[in-house]
Amino acid sequence: MSATHSEERKVQARGAKLRALVLDATITRITESGIDDVRFADVAAKAGVHEASLYRRWKTVPRLLVDALLTRTHAEVPIPDTGSTRRDLEIFTAELARFAQTPVGTALIRFTVVSDDAPEIESGRREFWLQRLSAAEEIIERGKGRGEIAPGADAQLAVMALGGLIHLHITHLGTRVPDHLPEQAVALVYPGIALPAPH
Incomplete structure (x- = not known):
């Protein structure tokens, strides 16, 4: 199996896990700090993922909140x-x-x-x-x-x-x-x- 195929599979596997981690972290952040104080940086830190991953997937904080x-x-x-x-x-x-x-x-x-x-x-x-x-x-x-x-x-x-x-x-x-x-x-x-x- 090529390295490229292996990497693609890792990314796909991370997709579902990433979403679950980020949504859980978002809800936790809302509970702790209120909905007006949700930032990509704080959610990313709480979820243990790169902040860039949130920008790529959700684009904006309101989209993340809705999800x-x-x-x-x-x-x-x-x-x-x-x-x-x-x-x-x-x-x-x-x-x-x-x-x-x-x-x-x-x-x-x-x-x-x-x-x-x-x-x-x-x-x-x-x-x-x-x-x-x-x-x-x-x-x-x-x-x-x-x-x-x-x-x-x-x-x-x-x-x-x-x-x-x-x-x-x-x-x-x-x-x-x-x-x-x-x-x-x-x-x-x-x-x-x-x-x-x-x-």
């Missing part, structure tokens, strides 16, 4: 599929509330509402929400397929109503999200999207 936060949110707040739209929404909202009250979850919300005119921050924030809303809307679309949800129901509006409620608690009220809130919120939203029972 790290989406990856962690996907793991922490999975999209449930119990066979019941109402139950899926209750679980999703409850898990979102739990995650939003962790250091990383609070940092995520801080990133998505921080006032910053920088185009890269705005782009990163928009990318995060478009991807996350699209994933959560699967719950509503599956319900339409099962005949539980009205065909014309606005999936994005329903998800935003539930998620926005959690965010208001964290960003404006500054209080712990009550345990009963997810179930109560879904009870309020669900009748507006459910397919009416035949008379």
Whole structure:
């Protein structure tokens, strides 16, 4: 085997490992210092990799933040599929509330509402929400397929109503999200999207 082929294989192997190391280091940095104090140099040092590797792969800090936060949110707040739209929404909202009250979850919300005119921050924030809303809307679309949800129901509006409620608690009220809130919120939203029972 040539040295070139051996080197290529090493680089590919490092690719997956590099991403895992850097994303973990990014989340740790967010937890320790806050989302406004994440720098490539600090993340690279914590991950034990060259700073140039971060520039090559992510280009900008907002892109790195989006990747790290989406990856962690996907793991922490999975999209449930119990066979019941109402139950899926209750679980999703409850898990979102739990995650939003962790250091990383609070940092995520801080990133998505921080006032910053920088185009890269705005782009990163928009990318995060478009991807996350699209994933959560699967719950509503599956319900339409099962005949539980009205065909014309606005999936994005329903998800935003539930998620926005959690965010208001964290960003404006500054209080712990009550345990009963997810179930109560879904009870309020669900009748507006459910397919009416035949008379």
